[in-house]
Amino acid sequence: MNIFGESDEEDNNPFSGTNHLYASGIAAVAEGEDDFIPKGAIVEGEGERTSEIGEAPERDSSNDEEYDPGHIESVGGNTTGTTGQFEPYVSLSMSMANTAVPEHDDDTIIQIVEAGDYKDPWGKHAIGYAIRYQGKEIIRRYSEFDTLRQALVKLLPTIVIPPIPSKHPLIKYFLRPLSAETDSRIIEKRKRMLSSFLNNCYSIQEIRNHVVFTKFLDPEYSWKDVLNSPPIVILPMNNLLAPPLNPTKPSPLHSLLPGQTSLSRLDPTAHNGSTTELETQYAQIEGRLRRYKNSLQPLQKILRQHRLHFHSLSSLFAELGAYYNAFSLQDNVIGSESLAAQTKSLSDGIERIGHGFDVNYVSSEILVDKLLTILEEPSGEILQFLEDAKRVIHFRKLKQLQYQIIEATIAKREARIKSLKETQNQMKRLEDALQQNALESPTIAEAMRHLETTRSTDETSNGQMQETDQPSPTSTRPSHASFMKQAKRGRGKRRSRNGELEPHMLTEEERQEEIQKLQKEVEKLNDCFRLTKKDMEDINRSSLHSLTALLEFIDQKWVMMLKSFPKSVLSWLTECLKAWKNAKIAVNNIET
Structure with a gap:
């Protein structure tokens, strides 16, 4: 499964289009009073049950992620016709939302700060991504990111190039063209992954210092002009017929080299320009990359299944919360004041149960988003890194075959x-x-x-008979x-x-x-052989460094994923438990 592909999931918020507290998501709730929780009945932690009106609980820094979590702002406010006392809604958003992956980190070198419809220099409307780098902003289209990566693959054949999100399928584009209004999820996903692509490229010295990459981030250059100028226009058709570290400057001898495309003739036991120790290192790297792939491919399927299951579960929580909240308002139709007083505590208890389901719904939706951003997307990114690593290894083997x-x-x-x-x-x-x-x-x-x-x-x-052939x-x-x-x-x-x-x-x-x-001919072949031997030395040095750096990057990603996921689940459980403890308090206060 390609996690960068377009998602067909719909928004499952049952409160969309209504005046419900969560109709616009958790960010639509005002800081301060909440509709459901009476004052004096808030459980902030084990043994804590009191809170002042409008006061937010202190933030527990132990639940923060390693990166800057950002902050989900609360706007607007809403109350029902109840006369109860309320808790600030921020108590829910703090521990859960603060562990969510932010749109961009302040620590990142390159940021994609905005994505949406814009008009290109030729007057055509397109979806652009605003890139901020060194205090400057430039808008680039997805197709320009795609051509940048293709150019880097040709310009740096020994370097593992970071991946970008997949293209919009052609058939889906004809059925429903990509637009900022109808495909916000795809755009947001691309925004995250394209930001990751640029920063991953910046972390690789060979890419960071390359003139094509620097021009991509420079608003002074039109990308169309960059594509139609050196070094891109002078790239060879086959990188085997050019220096591996500088394909745009081949020597005359490179044109005499064989340009094979298949490894069928490669003899693993024959001499190939490297040492036994070096071949052992490459064999170990290939083994590790293969094990990563074998582990991540089934994980991708499991993560998607779990995310869809949690999404369905949160929908059920939302529906139950809506029913309980509606049922709690039945006391409004009771005409007798004495009966209303008797049912007040019952109504509050039912309302608190509905609130518990609402909290489960919101926190589950946050958890679903985290499953996507801290597990599914990074694991898919690693799988695409592994595919590009195969390209580098394949190029090296083709050069070895050329040597042989x-x-x-x-x-x-x-x-x-x-x-x-x-x-x-x-x-x-x-x-x-x-x-x-x-x-x-x-x-x-x-x-x-x-x-x-x-x-x-x-x-x-x-x-x-020839006269010269006649015997004397x-x-x-x-x-x-x-x-x-x-x-x-x-x-x-x-x-x-x-x-x-x-x-x-x-x-x-x-x-x-x-x-x-x-x-x-042998004299010319010896010149080609010395050239190929030098190319092999350059490839071995450059590709070994790139593949080793990739393994370190994957190890760091694994650590981040394994640390972030338990924190997210723990935050989800904590919020749900807190809501149900508060509901239990309200139920215990029902007058019988």
Whole structure:
């Protein structure tokens, strides 16, 4: 599941569109008096039961998160027709809402302070995200974030690039175009994740110092102009054919390197330009990344299920609270003052039960939001980090394969040169031996004369005899070259597996020519090999540092998630328990 995808969930607040206390969420409740809780019956902690009207309880700093929690402001006010005494609603919002993830941290270097509809320089309406950096603000669209990340992937192939939220599905866009009015949840999610993307990029030195990233944050630059100018426009089609740390400045030799796309030919046991110790480090990193992925993928499914279950539970709490609150107002229809006095305590007790369900509803909704922001979104972000780490590892393996191909090609060419030279020496020794033994051995001389006669007869009958090939009438033996030419015609041309002629089937001139050609090729291949070896050293150094930093980042994320989740659940339980303790007090005060 991709947690950055668009959510199809609807707002389940049953009080929306009404005058209920929670119709606009917890932020709509005024600081000061609450509708439901009589004065003197507030439970602030174990054994505490008193509070003054309009006084907020002291904030317990032990429940705060490690980051700055921000503050949920209370606006407006509302009371029912009850005559009871009230507690400040802030008692609910403090411990729960203060642990919620803020829209942006004051400590973050880059902040997305606003998101909404804006008109671009070409007059088109779009959803823009206002970025604040070093006292300046600039508006960028989601598509511009997307192209920034694509450019960084090409410009920094050895660096793990932080992820961004996924694109709006094309079919959903046609059915319901993304707009600030109808897709506020998607926009808010993107706002959080894009802010995380920018700050994660800023924490990586190679990205922070890159000219493309700095231009993205500079309001003086139009992003369209940046995309149509160097270094982006001079990026190579294949990063394997360019320096890994500076792809925009390839050398002429890089164009001669193989640009393979598959690892099918990679031999893990062959030499690949690294040491055994280094390969062990990479194997351990890959193992850790694989274990993280195997743990997070099922966790994503479980988190989504739990979030949906809590969302349904909070809806039931809201409905029950509404029924109890309505039932508590039935005393208004009682005409007799004596009966009204008798039912007053009963009405207050029922009202407090309704308030308990309302608190359960609000605190559960807060918990649902926290499950999304402190567990589901970070775990999805880590999964996307792991996918990009696979890209870096894959690039390194492709470079290793390139290294092996060039090394194997050099060895093959050198073996061919060696074979040609050995054949040349063998033929030279054979020619010397024939010259020495031809006169001494009539049998050998006769055999050679017979071969020469046969060759001459064949050439005469075919009209192909050349004057240069005619034997000297004074010679009693044919030349070595003539002998080998006849042997080639008699036996046919034999080729090796790679299509090359066997060395002994070539003439001396052909062998010499091929040797010179191969020596020049080997010289060029050695230059390419030294270049590839340097590229491998750069890739090993850069990618190892990036992958190690990623593992440290994931470990820190895990710690934050594991600390934040129990705090959120504890705050949820504390608020619910406090509300029901207060309800129990009111029920115990019912006159029977």
